[in-house]
Amino acid sequence: MLYFCSTGRLPFVGRNPHHLLKLLLGGEYPDPLRLHPAIGAELAAIMQKALARDPADRYQSAAEMSASLREFLSEMGIDDPDETLARYLKAPTKVTAELRETSLERLIAIGAQASNSGDVPKAQAALSRALAIDDGNEKALKLLGSLGRRRRRGAMIAAALVAAALIGLASWVYSAWSSAPLPEELARRSDERPTPDDTKPSMVEELPGEVEETEETEVAQGASDERSVEPEEAAANGRRWVVFKPTPPNVSISVDGAPPKAYGPGFQKIRLKVGTHTFRFVGAEECCEERVLRRRIPPGARDYELVVKLKYEPARLYLKGPAPANASVRITLPGNQRVSGRIREILRIPMRSLRASAQVEISAPGYRTHKSVVKLRAGGDPTEHSFSLEREGETP
Missing domain, CATH: 2.60.40.1120 (Carboxypeptidase-like, regulatory domain)
Structure with missing residues (x-):
């Protein structure tokens, strides 16, 4: 029921009873987050746990699942679900608009707090959901851009610390090695037969x-x-x-x-x-x-x-435009390099040069395939690319 209310379809839909049974036994169902990105990763995780193939991985009681749902609602600012439901049934359009605005504010606040505390996965999940609700939200896009820069700075600092530690260790080893006396026999032979080759650097020493x-x-x-x-x-x-x-x-x-x-x-x-x-x-x-x-x-x-x-750092691309949740995206780069993804997420595209032009293809059942070209740059803030899909049969 939760899956159906969240995505608009049942988790297991087979072509015939045999196919349906196979899906049920294998636990094969579409990712709810892909079907409807606005539900967010946390609610999708609750559904995935409830539908886990192994019974030991599922919720062991209705009370346990209820507690997870209440925690999810509480984080979104809904402390009294019964009261919110009653208001929604009386004025669904009005309450839907209110919940949308409240959710956006909460998600951006959660994303900012998680980013400041270093919880990158939680920040990305909250901000991605905010963009699924409002694909042009400037605050969410700005926070995601700063989040990417913070991650790179963290990686750079970590690399510098590791390098400093290695330098210190190498210096200590070199000091210990250089202070140790050479064997007498080796020293005697060196004194007896000096050659120009003795002054040449060792190839082994040159190369870490x-x-x-x-x-x-x-x-x-x-x-x-x-x-x-x-x-x-x-x-x-x-x-x-x-x-x-x-x-x-x-x-x-x-x-x-x-x-x-x-x-x-x-x-x-x-x-x-x-x-x-x-x-x-x-x-x-x-x-x-x-x-x-x-x-x-x-x-x-x-x-x-x-x-x-x-x-090169990957380029980041955000596709901005109205599209059904099941729309698919394919990015083709020079050299026939391809990247696939979905709408309302920031795509990370591997780069072989500082700048490159890529072809964007967006397709969905019942719509004409959208094709356009976007210019990408390695690293930096996400590139926004607007698009619109036309239904099949419509006059362009």
Whole structure:
């Protein structure tokens, strides 16, 4: 009954008795949130628990389910369900409008509070439901945009803390290793047979385990260039130019914890002491995931090229327009990359470049397929794209 009142259809609808029995035994029914997004994830979760395939996962009594429903209503500001129902039966249109406005206010308040406390799933659920009720609500869209930025900042801080811990551990290990005396036999052989090769950096020392293959290739090439440098010259040259080769180029770079500087004509390389350094790359306007590298710069006369590729953040797209709850969305990107989703949710679209144009297709039974083109940008706030569906048989 709750499923029917919330979605307008029964959970199990079969083509024949045999098919219906199969659906019942398998617990296969449409996601109520997909059928009617305005009900929200919390009410959908109550229905899903009541319809769980395993009896142990269901509510064990009507009182238990009633308590969950009352808690859901209380959070939405309905403390006396009986009184609200009586008012609705007397003036359904008026009370429906009142409940809609009250629900929007409560959902935005819940989303803001959850966002401030760091409860991202609850904030997303509340704000997504608010947009399902009012697809152009500016407050909900703004909160969702700030929520995405807060999540990225949290990930960046966590990555920086991990990098700092690894740097500290590596420094301690290096100090312990460097203070340990060499075996006497090894020292004797080194004194007896000095060769220029003894001054060459170890390829194993140069490359940390997480470095990409492209970077390994670049370092190996740099090492081969150094073979022409005399050992005395390399030892005397305690500094080396490090040339940055970032992709994308619109990044800021921090070296050894210094404030980040924007990469550009005025900052493309830096002269550093030979040894291990830490580099942090941050994409402009939140376009990419931050990346921290720890790299050993070996002695050498030529410039040392540091090639780094950042991963683009997904673009976020919000489709704004009237459509039935069962409408489907398909986004096609260059290279025939496709993303599917549903109306009234913010779609996350993987990006292979900073900007890209994508084709939007929205279809629903009884309506003509809507096709349009939208311009997307990696990271940042959601892109709003308006549309309208025409019923089949209508004159455009």
